Amino acid sequence: MKLYADTPMRRSRQIFGDLWVLAWVAISVWLATKVYAVTMALAVPGRKIESAAKSMGDKLRDAGGGVDNVPVIGDKIAKPFNGAGGAADSLADAGRSQAEVVHTFAWWLSIAVAIVPIVMLLSMYIPLRLRFVRKASTHVALRDTESGIDLLALRAITNQPLKVLSGISDDPAGDWRDGNQQVIRALAATELRDSGLKPKAVVTPRRAKS
Structure with a gap:
């Protein structure tokens, strides 16, 4: 298989082109990681809401459990605490859902940022290189006989x-x-x-x- 030309000028262009493609791929991947990190910052509020609401719900249920043993009125006093704990759990679920949506969006956005430019470049560059490799490899075999x-x-x-x-x-x-x-x-x-x-x-x- 003949990957590069024999003539110095053309070989230099091919090597430079290959290195440029590798640099393009590396830059695209690096940019995708930056986009992912920036987008994931939008998930921070959701995570904080989830954490705070979960902590609040646990404390409210603990408080409800503490007054539940009060004779006669314990059940009535504990009921509002348990209800508030359930509401806090719902808020925690909402925060978690928001964070998961942002995570999914950040993942697909970063893939798009990396894949689209890479595919566009490779779809133009690889056929040219393969055409040269096929032609040059055939010609190298022919020139020996x-x-x-x-x-x-x-x-x-x-x-x-x-x-x-x-x-x-x-x-x-x-x-x-x-x-x-x-x-x-x-x-x-x-x-x-x-x-x-x-x-x-x-x-x-x-x-x-x-």
């Missing part, structure tokens, strides 16, 4: 601009059919360089046929 050189030359005839081909031969297709090795290797070298790869040997482009 004579038949592969022929295929690269044919690909150059198909893909390269006419201006480039005319700089190699007046009739590149005819020279390819005739097996002109000088032209074939020049064509293959052009195709390899276009992919950011170096040919196995230095190839001298052809001069026009006499």
Whole structure:
């Protein structure tokens, strides 16, 4: 598998691009953690309400239990305390629910903050890198064999601009059919360089046929 080009300029751009993507991902994740922390601050009042109401409810029930043993009127005195304790429990439940809603919102918001920019970038960058890796890996395998050189030359005839081909031969297709090795290797070298790869040997482009 060929991950990076042979030519220094293109290889440097690819490495810089990969590092930039990693930095983008790291920044997105860091920003998501900050958003989560800031949003979770909204849950603090709910937690405080839950804690205070729960404590109040426990104290009211304890007070009700303390007067419940008073002869004759104990039950009547304890009833308001127990009722107030139940109301405090309801308030504690409301505070807990509020905190849970904020927690859920903070979680999904932080995921969105991280995932959306990461997915947008990777959806554009990864196909480009994979296209290079597939093409370069194939070309590396082809440049090691004579038949592969022929295929690269044919690909150059198909893909390269006419201006480039005319700089190699007046009739590149005819020279390819005739097996002109000088032209074939020049064509293959052009195709390899276009992919950011170096040919196995230095190839001298052809001069026009006499």
